[in-house]
Amino acid sequence: MSETITRSDQHSSDDDSRDGRDGRKVSGVKIVLKGVTKRYSDKGTAAVDSVDLEIPAGETVMFVGPSGCGKTTLLKMLNRLIEPSGGKIFLGDEDVTNQDPDELRRRIGYVIQAGGLFPHMTVGTNIGMVPKMLKWDKQRIAERTDELLDLVGLDPAQYRDRYPRELSGGQQQRVGVARALAADPPVLLMDEPFGAVDPITRQRLQDELIRIQEELGKTIVFVTHDIDEAVKLGDKIVIFDVGARIAQYDTPEAILADPADDYVADFIGAGATLKALSLKRVHQVDLLHPLMVEAGSDPSTVVAEADAAGQKYVIVVDERDRPISWPSVRELERSGRVPSTVDENLPVVGRSATLNDALDTMLVASQGGVIVTGRQGAVVGTLLVETVMAEIQGVRTREIG
Protein backbone atom coordinates (compact mmCIF):
# COMPACT_ATOMS: atom_id res chain seq x y z
CA MET A 1 0.00 0.00 0.00
CA SER A 2 1.48 3.30 -1.02
CA GLU A 3 1.96 5.92 1.60
CA THR A 4 -0.53 8.70 1.20
CA ILE A 5 0.83 12.19 1.55
CA THR A 6 -1.21 13.81 4.24
CA ARG A 7 -1.86 17.38 5.13
CA SER A 8 -0.17 17.03 8.50
CA ASP A 9 3.09 17.49 6.63
CA GLN A 10 2.34 21.17 6.46
CA HIS A 11 3.01 21.31 10.18
CA SER A 12 6.41 19.72 10.09
CA SER A 13 7.97 23.08 9.22
CA ASP A 14 7.11 24.46 12.67
CA ASP A 15 8.53 21.40 14.34
CA ASP A 16 12.29 21.41 14.13
CA SER A 17 12.81 18.28 16.23
CA ARG A 18 11.53 15.95 13.53
CA ASP A 19 13.74 14.40 10.97
CA GLY A 20 12.62 13.21 7.58
CA ARG A 21 10.05 10.45 7.55
CA ASP A 22 12.39 7.83 6.21
CA GLY A 23 15.45 8.49 8.36
CA ARG A 24 13.89 7.86 11.73
CA LYS A 25 15.38 9.95 14.47
CA VAL A 26 17.01 8.05 17.30
CA SER A 27 17.84 9.72 20.59
CA GLY A 28 17.69 6.58 22.72
CA VAL A 29 20.40 4.13 23.67
CA LYS A 30 20.30 0.36 23.58
CA ILE A 31 19.67 -1.61 26.74
CA VAL A 32 21.37 -4.93 27.29
CA LEU A 33 20.46 -7.42 30.00
CA LYS A 34 22.81 -10.28 30.80
CA GLY A 35 21.60 -13.04 33.07
CA VAL A 36 19.44 -10.66 35.10
CA THR A 37 17.86 -12.52 37.99
CA LYS A 38 15.61 -11.66 40.90
CA ARG A 39 15.17 -14.04 43.80
CA TYR A 40 13.19 -12.93 46.84
CA SER A 41 14.56 -15.67 49.05
CA ASP A 42 17.58 -17.90 48.71
CA LYS A 43 15.66 -21.09 48.19
CA GLY A 44 12.48 -19.92 46.46
CA THR A 45 11.98 -19.97 42.71
CA ALA A 46 13.24 -16.89 40.92
CA ALA A 47 10.68 -14.20 40.03
CA VAL A 48 12.97 -13.35 37.15
CA ASP A 49 15.26 -16.16 36.10
CA SER A 50 18.44 -15.22 34.26
CA VAL A 51 17.08 -13.04 31.48
CA ASP A 52 19.24 -12.14 28.49
CA LEU A 53 17.75 -9.44 26.32
CA GLU A 54 18.91 -6.70 24.00
CA ILE A 55 16.65 -3.75 23.36
CA PRO A 56 17.82 -1.75 20.33
CA ALA A 57 18.26 2.02 20.56
CA GLY A 58 15.24 4.08 19.60
CA GLU A 59 12.78 1.21 19.51
CA THR A 60 9.62 0.59 21.45
CA VAL A 61 9.73 -2.84 23.04
CA MET A 62 6.61 -4.20 24.68
CA PHE A 63 6.78 -6.58 27.65
CA VAL A 64 3.68 -8.77 27.54
CA GLY A 65 2.63 -11.71 29.65
CA PRO A 66 0.14 -12.90 32.23
CA SER A 67 0.16 -11.27 35.65
CA GLY A 68 2.87 -12.65 37.90
CA CYS A 69 5.15 -13.57 35.03
CA GLY A 70 7.82 -11.14 36.23
CA LYS A 71 7.54 -8.55 33.43
CA THR A 72 7.01 -5.66 35.85
CA THR A 73 9.80 -6.92 38.13
CA LEU A 74 12.11 -7.01 35.14
CA LEU A 75 11.11 -3.46 34.16
CA LYS A 76 11.72 -2.18 37.68
CA MET A 77 15.17 -3.74 37.71
CA LEU A 78 16.06 -1.55 34.73
CA ASN A 79 15.87 1.56 36.94
CA ARG A 80 16.74 -0.45 40.04
CA LEU A 81 13.49 0.23 41.90
CA ILE A 82 14.04 -3.48 42.45
CA GLU A 83 17.65 -4.49 42.98
CA PRO A 84 18.64 -7.46 40.81
CA SER A 85 19.98 -10.47 42.72
CA GLY A 86 22.28 -11.27 39.83
CA GLY A 87 23.27 -10.39 36.29
CA LYS A 88 24.33 -7.21 34.56
CA ILE A 89 22.48 -4.29 33.01
CA PHE A 90 24.02 -2.04 30.37
CA LEU A 91 22.72 1.31 29.16
CA GLY A 92 24.44 1.92 25.86
CA ASP A 93 27.91 0.54 26.52
CA GLU A 94 27.90 1.56 30.15
CA ASP A 95 27.48 -0.99 32.92
CA VAL A 96 24.93 0.59 35.26
CA THR A 97 24.45 -2.43 37.51
CA ASN A 98 26.28 -0.79 40.38
CA GLN A 99 25.68 2.86 39.62
CA ASP A 100 24.05 5.11 42.22
CA PRO A 101 20.34 4.38 41.67
CA ASP A 102 19.16 7.98 42.17
CA GLU A 103 21.54 9.28 39.51
CA LEU A 104 20.66 6.42 37.19
CA ARG A 105 16.94 7.12 37.53
CA ARG A 106 17.36 10.76 36.55
CA ARG A 107 18.56 9.47 33.18
CA ILE A 108 15.61 7.11 32.77
CA GLY A 109 12.07 8.42 32.36
CA TYR A 110 9.49 6.47 34.33
CA VAL A 111 5.74 6.52 33.76
CA ILE A 112 3.28 4.59 35.88
CA GLN A 113 -0.45 4.06 35.81
CA ALA A 114 -2.44 7.31 36.13
CA GLY A 115 0.83 9.23 35.74
CA GLY A 116 1.78 9.15 39.40
CA LEU A 117 1.59 12.94 39.52
CA PHE A 118 2.21 14.65 42.84
CA PRO A 119 -1.20 16.09 43.75
CA HIS A 120 0.23 18.94 45.84
CA MET A 121 2.31 20.33 43.00
CA THR A 122 1.14 22.11 39.88
CA VAL A 123 1.49 20.50 36.49
CA GLY A 124 4.48 22.77 35.81
CA THR A 125 6.24 21.86 39.06
CA ASN A 126 5.61 18.18 38.45
CA ILE A 127 7.20 18.35 35.02
CA GLY A 128 10.10 20.46 36.28
CA MET A 129 11.00 18.05 39.07
CA VAL A 130 13.88 16.16 37.45
CA PRO A 131 15.40 19.26 35.77
CA LYS A 132 15.30 20.93 39.18
CA MET A 133 17.21 18.01 40.71
CA LEU A 134 19.70 18.31 37.87
CA LYS A 135 20.07 21.98 38.88
CA TRP A 136 18.86 23.58 35.67
CA ASP A 137 18.16 27.30 36.02
CA LYS A 138 14.57 28.50 36.41
CA GLN A 139 14.28 30.02 32.97
CA ARG A 140 15.42 26.82 31.28
CA ILE A 141 13.02 24.71 33.35
CA ALA A 142 10.10 27.00 32.49
CA GLU A 143 10.90 26.85 28.79
CA ARG A 144 11.28 23.08 28.88
CA THR A 145 7.97 22.68 30.74
CA ASP A 146 6.07 24.65 28.12
CA GLU A 147 7.79 22.80 25.32
CA LEU A 148 6.80 19.45 26.83
CA LEU A 149 3.19 20.45 27.50
CA ASP A 150 3.01 21.45 23.88
CA LEU A 151 4.53 18.12 22.85
CA VAL A 152 1.88 16.11 24.71
CA GLY A 153 -0.90 18.27 23.29
CA LEU A 154 -1.78 20.44 26.28
CA ASP A 155 -1.84 24.24 25.99
CA PRO A 156 0.92 25.45 28.38
CA ALA A 157 -0.83 28.71 29.29
CA GLN A 158 -3.95 26.82 30.23
CA TYR A 159 -2.46 23.85 32.06
CA ARG A 160 0.91 24.91 33.49
CA ASP A 161 -0.49 26.19 36.79
CA ARG A 162 -3.26 23.67 37.29
CA TYR A 163 -3.19 20.95 39.91
CA PRO A 164 -3.44 17.30 38.85
CA ARG A 165 -6.93 16.90 40.31
CA GLU A 166 -8.17 19.60 37.95
CA LEU A 167 -7.22 17.37 35.01
CA SER A 168 -8.99 14.41 33.45
CA GLY A 169 -7.39 10.96 33.67
CA GLY A 170 -6.14 11.20 30.11
CA GLN A 171 -4.64 14.64 30.68
CA GLN A 172 -2.92 13.45 33.86
CA GLN A 173 -1.40 10.62 31.89
CA ARG A 174 -0.13 13.08 29.27
CA VAL A 175 1.50 15.16 32.00
CA GLY A 176 3.00 11.94 33.37
CA VAL A 177 4.63 11.32 30.00
CA ALA A 178 5.80 14.94 29.80
CA ARG A 179 7.34 14.68 33.26
CA ALA A 180 9.18 11.51 32.34
CA LEU A 181 10.60 13.23 29.26
CA ALA A 182 11.59 16.40 31.15
CA ALA A 183 15.35 15.94 31.29
CA ASP A 184 15.36 14.35 27.82
CA PRO A 185 16.35 10.88 29.04
CA PRO A 186 17.43 8.39 26.39
CA VAL A 187 15.24 5.68 27.91
CA LEU A 188 11.59 5.67 28.90
CA LEU A 189 10.10 2.94 31.09
CA MET A 190 6.33 2.68 31.09
CA ASP A 191 4.53 0.41 33.53
CA GLU A 192 0.99 -0.23 32.25
CA PRO A 193 0.55 3.52 31.87
CA PHE A 194 -2.79 3.44 30.09
CA GLY A 195 -4.40 0.77 32.23
CA ALA A 196 -6.67 3.09 34.21
CA VAL A 197 -8.31 5.12 31.45
CA ASP A 198 -11.37 4.41 29.34
CA PRO A 199 -10.91 2.71 25.94
CA ILE A 200 -11.43 5.84 23.82
CA THR A 201 -8.96 7.87 25.89
CA ARG A 202 -6.51 4.97 25.87
CA GLN A 203 -6.65 4.85 22.09
CA ARG A 204 -5.94 8.59 21.88
CA LEU A 205 -3.05 8.30 24.35
CA GLN A 206 -1.60 5.44 22.34
CA ASP A 207 -1.83 7.53 19.16
CA GLU A 208 -0.12 10.41 20.94
CA LEU A 209 2.65 8.15 22.18
CA ILE A 210 3.26 6.88 18.65
CA ARG A 211 3.44 10.44 17.36
CA ILE A 212 5.78 11.53 20.17
CA GLN A 213 7.98 8.52 19.61
CA GLU A 214 8.15 9.33 15.88
CA GLU A 215 9.43 12.76 16.85
CA LEU A 216 11.84 11.72 19.59
CA GLY A 217 13.04 8.17 18.93
CA LYS A 218 13.58 7.20 22.57
CA THR A 219 14.22 3.67 23.67
CA ILE A 220 10.90 2.74 25.25
CA VAL A 221 10.22 -0.31 27.38
CA PHE A 222 6.50 -0.65 27.90
CA VAL A 223 4.79 -3.21 30.14
CA THR A 224 1.24 -4.21 29.29
CA HIS A 225 -1.00 -7.24 29.63
CA ASP A 226 -2.98 -6.19 26.57
CA ILE A 227 -1.69 -7.93 23.45
CA ASP A 228 -3.61 -5.51 21.21
CA GLU A 229 -1.82 -2.59 22.82
CA ALA A 230 1.47 -4.41 22.35
CA VAL A 231 0.79 -5.04 18.66
CA LYS A 232 -0.25 -1.45 18.13
CA LEU A 233 2.63 0.30 19.92
CA GLY A 234 5.54 -2.08 19.70
CA ASP A 235 8.40 -2.18 17.23
CA LYS A 236 9.12 -5.46 18.97
CA ILE A 237 7.23 -7.55 21.50
CA VAL A 238 8.61 -9.79 24.22
CA ILE A 239 6.13 -12.41 25.36
CA PHE A 240 6.99 -13.68 28.83
CA ASP A 241 6.12 -16.88 30.60
CA VAL A 242 6.50 -17.48 34.35
CA GLY A 243 9.90 -16.49 35.75
CA ALA A 244 10.20 -13.92 32.96
CA ARG A 245 11.19 -16.72 30.57
CA ILE A 246 11.20 -15.18 27.11
CA ALA A 247 8.71 -17.19 25.08
CA GLN A 248 9.17 -15.08 21.95
CA TYR A 249 10.91 -11.84 21.09
CA ASP A 250 10.08 -10.51 17.67
CA THR A 251 8.19 -7.94 15.66
CA PRO A 252 4.38 -7.89 16.06
CA GLU A 253 4.00 -9.04 12.47
CA ALA A 254 6.24 -12.07 13.03
CA ILE A 255 4.60 -13.01 16.31
CA LEU A 256 1.10 -12.82 14.84
CA ALA A 257 2.08 -14.68 11.69
CA ASP A 258 4.29 -17.29 13.29
CA PRO A 259 3.92 -17.85 17.05
CA ALA A 260 6.98 -19.66 18.45
CA ASP A 261 5.00 -22.24 20.45
CA ASP A 262 1.58 -23.14 21.78
CA TYR A 263 2.02 -20.84 24.75
CA VAL A 264 2.49 -17.81 22.50
CA ALA A 265 -0.31 -18.93 20.19
CA ASP A 266 -2.66 -19.23 23.16
CA PHE A 267 -1.56 -15.91 24.49
CA ILE A 268 -2.12 -13.92 21.33
CA GLY A 269 -5.40 -15.75 20.98
CA ALA A 270 -7.66 -16.40 18.05
CA GLY A 271 -8.70 -13.82 15.49
CA ALA A 272 -5.28 -13.05 14.15
CA THR A 273 -6.95 -11.66 11.05
CA LEU A 274 -8.56 -8.90 13.01
CA LYS A 275 -5.38 -8.41 15.05
CA ALA A 276 -3.59 -7.77 11.81
CA LEU A 277 -5.74 -4.65 11.57
CA SER A 278 -3.75 -3.41 14.56
CA LEU A 279 -0.60 -3.60 12.48
CA LYS A 280 -1.78 -1.18 9.87
CA ARG A 281 -1.97 2.53 10.64
CA VAL A 282 -4.60 4.82 9.25
CA HIS A 283 -1.97 6.92 7.48
CA GLN A 284 -0.72 3.83 5.65
CA VAL A 285 -3.90 3.36 3.64
CA ASP A 286 -5.51 5.62 1.07
CA LEU A 287 -7.46 8.39 2.69
CA LEU A 288 -10.18 10.35 0.96
CA HIS A 289 -9.98 14.11 0.89
CA PRO A 290 -13.47 15.53 0.95
CA LEU A 291 -14.12 19.23 0.61
CA MET A 292 -13.25 21.15 3.76
CA VAL A 293 -15.17 24.31 4.51
CA GLU A 294 -14.84 26.81 7.34
CA ALA A 295 -17.73 27.20 9.74
CA GLY A 296 -19.91 30.11 8.70
CA SER A 297 -19.20 29.83 4.96
CA ASP A 298 -21.96 30.59 2.51
CA PRO A 299 -23.95 27.32 2.11
CA SER A 300 -24.94 27.83 -1.54
CA THR A 301 -21.29 28.32 -2.61
CA VAL A 302 -20.33 25.24 -0.62
CA VAL A 303 -23.07 23.15 -2.24
CA ALA A 304 -22.08 24.36 -5.70
CA GLU A 305 -18.41 23.62 -5.02
CA ALA A 306 -19.15 20.16 -3.65
CA ASP A 307 -21.41 19.28 -6.57
CA ALA A 308 -18.76 20.44 -8.98
CA ALA A 309 -16.19 18.21 -7.26
CA GLY A 310 -18.66 15.33 -7.11
CA GLN A 311 -18.51 15.16 -3.30
CA LYS A 312 -21.47 13.91 -1.30
CA TYR A 313 -20.12 15.05 2.10
CA VAL A 314 -18.16 18.03 3.33
CA ILE A 315 -16.15 18.49 6.53
CA VAL A 316 -16.80 21.68 8.45
CA VAL A 317 -13.64 22.84 10.24
CA ASP A 318 -12.68 25.67 12.55
CA GLU A 319 -9.97 28.25 11.89
CA ARG A 320 -7.25 25.73 12.84
CA ASP A 321 -8.62 23.01 10.55
CA ARG A 322 -10.05 21.00 13.45
CA PRO A 323 -13.25 19.13 12.54
CA ILE A 324 -16.60 20.52 13.70
CA SER A 325 -19.11 18.41 11.81
CA TRP A 326 -19.47 16.19 8.78
CA PRO A 327 -22.76 16.96 7.01
CA SER A 328 -23.89 15.66 3.65
CA VAL A 329 -24.25 18.13 0.80
CA ARG A 330 -27.99 17.43 0.67
CA GLU A 331 -28.24 18.28 4.37
CA LEU A 332 -26.58 21.62 3.73
CA GLU A 333 -28.94 22.27 0.87
CA ARG A 334 -31.96 21.48 3.03
CA SER A 335 -30.98 23.43 6.12
CA GLY A 336 -29.48 26.29 4.15
CA ARG A 337 -26.63 26.88 6.58
CA VAL A 338 -23.19 25.59 7.45
CA PRO A 339 -23.32 24.34 11.06
CA SER A 340 -20.82 25.91 13.48
CA THR A 341 -21.49 23.91 16.65
CA VAL A 342 -19.16 21.03 17.39
CA ASP A 343 -20.74 17.63 16.81
CA GLU A 344 -19.80 15.69 19.96
CA ASN A 345 -20.36 12.31 18.32
CA LEU A 346 -18.09 12.98 15.41
CA PRO A 347 -16.02 9.84 14.72
CA VAL A 348 -12.40 11.02 14.79
CA VAL A 349 -9.10 9.12 14.97
CA GLY A 350 -5.49 10.27 14.85
CA ARG A 351 -3.37 9.47 11.79
CA SER A 352 -1.30 7.03 13.86
CA ALA A 353 -4.37 5.10 14.96
CA THR A 354 -4.65 1.54 13.73
CA LEU A 355 -7.33 0.34 11.36
CA ASN A 356 -8.66 -1.58 14.35
CA ASP A 357 -9.14 1.68 16.25
CA ALA A 358 -10.77 3.25 13.22
CA LEU A 359 -13.21 0.36 12.85
CA ASP A 360 -13.98 0.53 16.57
CA THR A 361 -14.68 4.22 16.36
CA MET A 362 -16.99 3.74 13.37
CA LEU A 363 -18.95 1.04 15.19
CA VAL A 364 -19.27 3.12 18.36
CA ALA A 365 -20.50 6.12 16.38
CA SER A 366 -22.61 3.98 14.01
CA GLN A 367 -20.96 5.70 11.08
CA GLY A 368 -19.59 4.34 7.85
CA GLY A 369 -16.35 6.27 8.15
CA VAL A 370 -14.05 8.31 10.36
CA ILE A 371 -12.36 11.66 10.09
CA VAL A 372 -8.57 11.37 10.39
CA THR A 373 -6.67 14.13 12.16
CA GLY A 374 -2.98 14.94 12.43
CA ARG A 375 -0.94 17.22 14.66
CA GLN A 376 -2.99 19.71 16.72
CA GLY A 377 -6.15 17.87 15.70
CA ALA A 378 -6.23 19.22 12.13
CA VAL A 379 -8.15 17.18 9.54
CA VAL A 380 -5.99 15.19 7.14
CA GLY A 381 -8.72 13.19 5.41
CA THR A 382 -11.38 10.56 5.91
CA LEU A 383 -11.33 6.80 6.02
CA LEU A 384 -14.34 4.76 4.97
CA VAL A 385 -15.43 1.35 6.21
CA GLU A 386 -15.02 -0.02 2.68
CA THR A 387 -11.28 0.65 2.85
CA VAL A 388 -11.02 -1.26 6.13
CA MET A 389 -13.03 -4.13 4.67
CA ALA A 390 -10.74 -4.27 1.67
CA GLU A 391 -7.79 -4.55 4.07
CA ILE A 392 -9.42 -7.44 5.93
CA GLN A 393 -10.17 -9.11 2.61
CA GLY A 394 -6.54 -8.67 1.64
CA VAL A 395 -5.26 -10.28 4.85
CA ARG A 396 -7.73 -13.14 4.48
CA THR A 397 -6.68 -13.80 0.90
CA ARG A 398 -3.03 -13.87 1.94
CA GLU A 399 -3.82 -16.25 4.81
CA ILE A 400 -5.73 -18.68 2.66
CA GLY A 401 -3.46 -18.35 -0.36
Next chain:
Amino acid sequence: MWEYILDRREQIAVQAFQHASLVVQCVAVGALIAVVIAMLVYRSKAGTSAANGLSAIGLTIPSFALLGVLLVPFGFGIAPAFIAVTFYATLPILRNAVVGLTEVDQSLVESARGMGMSRIRTLLQVEIPLAWPVILAGIRTSTQMVMGIAAIAAYVLGPGLGSFIFTGLSRLGGANALYSTLVGTFAVVVVAVIVDVLLVLVGRLTTSRGIRV
Protein backbone atom coordinates in the same frame (compact mmCIF):
# COMPACT_ATOMS: atom_id res chain seq x y z
CA MET B 1 -17.85 40.30 88.16
CA TRP B 2 -17.40 42.98 85.48
CA GLU B 3 -15.57 45.16 87.98
CA TYR B 4 -13.36 42.24 88.93
CA ILE B 5 -12.37 41.80 85.32
CA LEU B 6 -11.82 45.50 84.73
CA ASP B 7 -9.64 45.80 87.82
CA ARG B 8 -7.44 42.93 86.70
CA ARG B 9 -7.56 43.37 82.96
CA GLU B 10 -3.84 43.80 82.66
CA GLN B 11 -3.06 40.79 84.76
CA ILE B 12 -5.61 38.74 82.79
CA ALA B 13 -4.13 39.87 79.50
CA VAL B 14 -0.58 39.06 80.59
CA GLN B 15 -1.54 35.64 81.89
CA ALA B 16 -3.64 34.89 78.82
CA PHE B 17 -0.66 35.76 76.66
CA GLN B 18 1.63 33.59 78.79
CA HIS B 19 -0.87 30.77 78.58
CA ALA B 20 -1.12 31.00 74.80
CA SER B 21 2.64 31.34 74.53
CA LEU B 22 3.27 28.24 76.67
CA VAL B 23 0.78 26.21 74.64
CA VAL B 24 2.07 27.38 71.26
CA GLN B 25 5.70 26.74 72.15
CA CYS B 26 4.98 23.33 73.62
CA VAL B 27 2.87 22.33 70.63
CA ALA B 28 5.57 23.54 68.25
CA VAL B 29 8.25 21.51 70.03
CA GLY B 30 5.83 18.58 70.35
CA ALA B 31 5.01 18.70 66.64
CA LEU B 32 8.69 18.63 65.75
CA ILE B 33 9.35 15.68 68.06
CA ALA B 34 6.25 13.86 66.80
CA VAL B 35 7.07 14.30 63.12
CA VAL B 36 10.68 13.21 63.64
CA ILE B 37 9.60 10.09 65.55
CA ALA B 38 6.94 9.35 62.93
CA MET B 39 9.53 9.69 60.15
CA LEU B 40 11.74 7.18 61.94
CA VAL B 41 9.06 4.58 62.59
CA TYR B 42 6.40 4.78 59.85
CA ARG B 43 8.12 2.37 57.48
CA SER B 44 8.21 -0.48 59.99
CA LYS B 45 5.14 -2.28 61.24
CA ALA B 46 6.61 -2.79 64.70
CA GLY B 47 7.67 0.85 64.95
CA THR B 48 4.24 2.02 63.91
CA SER B 49 2.43 -0.04 66.53
CA ALA B 50 4.98 0.98 69.18
CA ALA B 51 4.33 4.65 68.38
CA ASN B 52 0.58 4.14 68.44
CA GLY B 53 0.84 2.28 71.74
CA LEU B 54 2.96 5.05 73.21
CA SER B 55 0.45 7.74 72.27
CA ALA B 56 -2.49 5.70 73.53
CA ILE B 57 -0.89 4.84 76.88
CA GLY B 58 0.70 8.26 77.32
CA LEU B 59 -2.65 9.95 77.09
CA THR B 60 -4.00 7.85 79.96
CA ILE B 61 -1.41 9.21 82.42
CA PRO B 62 -3.18 11.79 84.59
CA SER B 63 -1.54 15.17 84.04
CA PHE B 64 -1.63 15.95 87.74
CA ALA B 65 0.36 12.79 88.46
CA LEU B 66 2.92 13.55 85.79
CA LEU B 67 3.40 17.08 87.12
CA GLY B 68 3.88 15.65 90.59
CA VAL B 69 6.54 13.25 89.36
CA LEU B 70 8.34 16.01 87.44
CA LEU B 71 8.50 18.12 90.59
CA VAL B 72 11.05 15.75 92.05
CA PRO B 73 13.93 16.42 89.62
CA PHE B 74 12.92 19.91 88.42
CA GLY B 75 11.26 21.57 91.40
CA PHE B 76 8.59 24.23 91.04
CA GLY B 77 8.66 26.52 88.02
CA ILE B 78 8.46 26.61 84.27
CA ALA B 79 10.56 23.52 83.52
CA PRO B 80 8.16 20.84 84.77
CA ALA B 81 5.19 22.70 83.28
CA PHE B 82 6.90 22.92 79.90
CA ILE B 83 7.95 19.28 79.91
CA ALA B 84 4.53 18.00 80.91
CA VAL B 85 2.64 20.13 78.40
CA THR B 86 5.06 19.20 75.59
CA PHE B 87 4.68 15.52 76.47
CA TYR B 88 0.91 15.67 76.08
CA ALA B 89 1.16 17.88 73.00
CA THR B 90 3.37 15.33 71.25
CA LEU B 91 1.06 12.34 71.56
CA PRO B 92 -1.94 13.19 69.32
CA ILE B 93 0.40 14.67 66.72
CA LEU B 94 2.54 11.53 66.76
CA ARG B 95 -0.50 9.35 66.14
CA ASN B 96 -1.70 11.51 63.26
CA ALA B 97 1.76 11.89 61.75
CA VAL B 98 2.20 8.11 61.64
CA VAL B 99 -1.25 7.64 60.11
CA GLY B 100 -0.67 10.48 57.65
CA LEU B 101 2.67 9.14 56.49
CA THR B 102 1.54 5.52 56.17
CA GLU B 103 -1.51 6.59 54.17
CA VAL B 104 0.46 8.38 51.47
CA ASP B 105 -0.26 6.60 48.18
CA GLN B 106 2.69 4.23 47.67
CA SER B 107 2.53 4.64 43.92
CA LEU B 108 3.48 8.30 44.43
CA VAL B 109 6.45 7.28 46.54
CA GLU B 110 7.47 4.84 43.83
CA SER B 111 6.99 7.54 41.25
CA ALA B 112 9.24 9.88 43.25
CA ARG B 113 11.92 7.24 43.72
CA GLY B 114 11.59 6.24 40.07
CA MET B 115 12.42 9.76 38.92
CA GLY B 116 15.56 9.79 41.02
CA MET B 117 14.45 11.51 44.21
CA SER B 118 16.48 10.33 47.20
CA ARG B 119 14.78 8.77 50.23
CA ILE B 120 15.06 11.98 52.23
CA ARG B 121 13.95 14.23 49.39
CA THR B 122 10.94 12.00 48.79
CA LEU B 123 10.06 12.32 52.46
CA LEU B 124 10.44 16.09 52.60
CA GLN B 125 8.95 17.00 49.23
CA VAL B 126 6.31 14.34 48.74
CA GLU B 127 5.36 12.40 51.84
CA ILE B 128 5.36 15.14 54.50
CA PRO B 129 3.46 17.67 52.31
CA LEU B 130 0.86 15.02 51.48
CA ALA B 131 0.55 13.95 55.13
CA TRP B 132 0.47 17.58 56.26
CA PRO B 133 -3.34 18.01 56.48
CA VAL B 134 -3.52 14.95 58.75
CA ILE B 135 -0.57 16.15 60.84
CA LEU B 136 -2.17 19.57 61.12
CA ALA B 137 -5.42 18.00 62.32
CA GLY B 138 -3.32 16.34 65.04
CA ILE B 139 -1.79 19.68 65.91
CA ARG B 140 -5.24 21.21 66.33
CA THR B 141 -6.47 18.36 68.55
CA SER B 142 -3.29 18.57 70.55
CA THR B 143 -3.56 22.34 70.99
CA GLN B 144 -7.11 22.10 72.29
CA MET B 145 -6.14 19.34 74.68
CA VAL B 146 -3.08 21.01 76.18
CA MET B 147 -4.97 24.29 76.70
CA GLY B 148 -6.55 22.54 79.68
CA ILE B 149 -3.37 20.77 80.72
CA ALA B 150 -1.45 24.06 80.68
CA ALA B 151 -4.02 25.40 83.15
CA ILE B 152 -3.28 22.49 85.48
CA ALA B 153 0.43 23.16 85.06
CA ALA B 154 -0.13 26.30 87.14
CA TYR B 155 -0.11 23.89 90.06
CA VAL B 156 3.69 23.68 89.76
CA LEU B 157 3.80 27.47 89.40
CA GLY B 158 3.98 27.35 85.65
CA PRO B 159 2.86 30.46 83.79
CA GLY B 160 -0.64 31.10 82.48
CA LEU B 161 -4.30 31.36 83.30
CA GLY B 162 -4.22 28.31 85.56
CA SER B 163 -3.15 30.55 88.45
CA PHE B 164 -6.55 32.30 88.39
CA ILE B 165 -8.28 28.95 88.58
CA PHE B 166 -6.09 27.53 91.33
CA THR B 167 -6.11 30.73 93.41
CA GLY B 168 -9.86 30.78 93.19
CA LEU B 169 -10.27 27.13 94.03
CA SER B 170 -7.94 27.30 97.03
CA ARG B 171 -9.88 30.25 98.49
CA LEU B 172 -13.33 29.03 97.58
CA GLY B 173 -15.91 30.85 99.73
CA GLY B 174 -13.66 33.90 100.08
CA ALA B 175 -14.18 37.23 98.36
CA ASN B 176 -13.93 37.05 94.51
CA ALA B 177 -12.77 33.41 94.69
CA LEU B 178 -15.55 32.21 92.39
CA TYR B 179 -14.93 35.12 90.01
CA SER B 180 -11.25 34.26 89.87
CA THR B 181 -11.97 30.65 88.93
CA LEU B 182 -14.61 31.59 86.37
CA VAL B 183 -12.44 34.25 84.75
CA GLY B 184 -9.53 31.80 84.50
CA THR B 185 -11.70 29.13 82.93
CA PHE B 186 -13.47 31.46 80.54
CA ALA B 187 -10.21 33.06 79.46
CA VAL B 188 -8.75 29.61 78.66
CA VAL B 189 -11.72 28.93 76.40
CA VAL B 190 -11.32 32.27 74.63
CA VAL B 191 -7.58 31.71 74.11
CA ALA B 192 -8.32 28.22 72.80
CA VAL B 193 -10.81 29.50 70.25
CA ILE B 194 -8.46 32.25 69.05
CA VAL B 195 -5.50 29.89 68.68
CA ASP B 196 -7.68 27.36 66.85
CA VAL B 197 -8.83 30.00 64.38
CA LEU B 198 -5.19 30.95 63.81
CA LEU B 199 -4.32 27.29 63.22
CA VAL B 200 -7.08 26.96 60.63
CA LEU B 201 -5.56 29.99 58.92
CA VAL B 202 -2.08 28.45 59.08
CA GLY B 203 -3.59 25.32 57.57
CA ARG B 204 -5.03 27.26 54.66
CA LEU B 205 -1.69 28.90 54.02
CA THR B 206 0.49 25.81 54.35
CA THR B 207 -1.65 23.21 52.57
CA SER B 208 -1.20 23.03 48.81
CA ARG B 209 -4.27 24.04 46.83
CA GLY B 210 -3.95 20.74 45.01
CA ILE B 211 -4.84 18.66 48.08
CA ARG B 212 -7.05 21.05 50.02
CA VAL B 213 -10.49 19.61 50.65
